[in-house]
Structures are given as structure tokens and as C-alpha cells.
Amino acid sequence: MELLISTPRDFSFKRTAISHGWYGLLPFEIDRDDWLLSRVLDLKDEKPVTVAITARKRQLRINTSRRLSQKAARQVIADVRHMLRLDDDLAGFYGLMARENDFAWVPTQGAGRLLRSPTVFEDLVKMICTTNCSWALTERMVTGLVQNLGRESNDGRRTFPTPEAMSLMPLKFYTNEVRAGYRAPYFKELADRVASGSLDVEQWLHSPLATDELIKEMRGVKGVGPYAAENVLKLLGRYDGLALDSWTRAKFFTVRNNGRKASDKKIARFYSRFNEWRGLVLWCDMTRDWLEV
């Protein structure tokens, strides 16, 4: 079954699909030869479905692994719009970038939409999986969660697990199977809180809280520090934080400081003039070379 979505004039499928590492973490998969982004979506009342997304001109084509009801098709379209940030208004950001010689490529290439998961919960768990470890271990942990706890689509691929599925597992599952190490109790506690309803992370998408207050709430989740909170904020559409980590620091040294080390304060000063967009400007700056044009 094929579904079609019109895309905004300033949207780039390639730039969005590879905007950061999520495309390489299950359930996401990417074929960069054919520029096909796929993943399994959880349809709650129905069996999960695998979607394969490609772009042509100003249109996305979504091929589903089986025929869907109208209700399920509407959810697939809503999830794809959410993941690819089709409803994000970046006019202010692009206007700002167009006036800067160094950053005029951003609107030209349609960079700035950061791929996200269908749920905040998935983004949050994955972000904790990126902390204090190699990318290979991040992949190992996420794969362990999906393969062991994900619901199966008709093609055998699996969803990202729900909070309920994660909550049902004992602590030793996260240490022995997921290989999460000291993060194991963090996952267990987060899943328990979300599954029980005592913490609603999906509500963060529409939170009326000021960013500082929202960060405080996010940091109430064990394993979420400044880096993880500010990166999740970017996926919520707030770009005040730089979300510095060892990778972005090293990249800044190369791209903006002639290979010399720079303090976090210096990095912050460099992007400070971009105000509420500074986190997104930094990320675009650091990933410009991810796509040959």
C-alpha cells in the first residue's frame, strides 16, 4: 500500500533522514544508495507495520508492509510527519541563516529538521543509550531493547518497545541482555514511571513550561544530564541548549578553531548571537559535511 505526503518547499528528505545518528538505530534503518528510510511503527490496536519512505520532488512516498485501515493510515501519516518534522516552522531560522555568509547553505540545502522518533519516550531512552559510551555500544543497547521487547511487524521486523513492555522486565534483563551496565536501573525506573502514569514524557512536546523549568523536569529522570536534556529538547523543537558532548567539542575544534582545543565558554560565545536557535545552528555547522552536494 502506498501513501503520499506533500512536503514543504524548504524540506530536504536527505538532510532530515541523516540529520543525526537516529537513522542508524533500530527500528530505523536507511539505504543510502536508494535513499530509503524505513522503520516499524506501532499501531497500538493493530499489528505493527513497516514503512519504507522515499522522496520525489515535493512528495514523500510511504510504502507499507501490508494494507491498512483508514484509521491506521492516518496514524502512519501523522507519525511520518512527526518524525520528519514536516510541520515545524523554520521560517525564522532560515531567514536568520540566509543573512549569514557562513550559514546561507542551511536554507539552501534544507538542513535543520532533526529526525525524531514517533514518541518522546523512545527518543529519551535512546538518548540515555548515547551517554558515556561508544556509538557501537549505543547500537548494541538499542538493538537489545528492540529485538527482545519490540512488537513484530508482518515482515518480522520489530517496533521500539513500549514503556509497558519495558516495565515488565526485571532489572537483570537490562544488565544481562541489553548490556546497559550502570544505566540498567535508570531504564527500569523510567519505564516504571511512564507505564504507571506518574511521568508523562509525551506531554513535554506541548509543555507550557519555560525551557529552564522543562530541563529541570527532564533532569528528574535518572541518567539525563545537561547533554541528554538539551538534545531531547532539540527533538521537542527547542534549540536554546548546545548539548555539547565529546563529539561536538572535537568537531568544533576542527571546523571552527583550526584544530585547537576550545573551552565550552568559547563554543557558547561563538553561537550566542543566534539566541533561541543557537543549538540548531551549532548542529548544522558541525554536520555540514555529512552530505555531499
Next chain:
DNA sequence: GCGTCCAGGTCTACC
């Protein structure tokens, strides 16, 4: 083969 370092940081105790 073995020890050390560190990678897309965070938590806790202590000052």
C-alpha cells in the same frame, strides 16, 4: 594476551 584508555556523561558525596 594483557593492561589502559576512553567514547556522542551522569550521579553522589563532599566542601
Next chain:
DNA sequence: GGTAGACCTGGACGC
């Protein structure tokens, strides 16, 4: 509020 030290894991590296 600021900071030192501990923390799982596993790949890379030097010896």
C-alpha cells in the same frame, strides 16, 4: 553551586 571520583561496556591501542 561547584567539583572530584566512581561508574558498565567494549573497541582501540600499545607493549
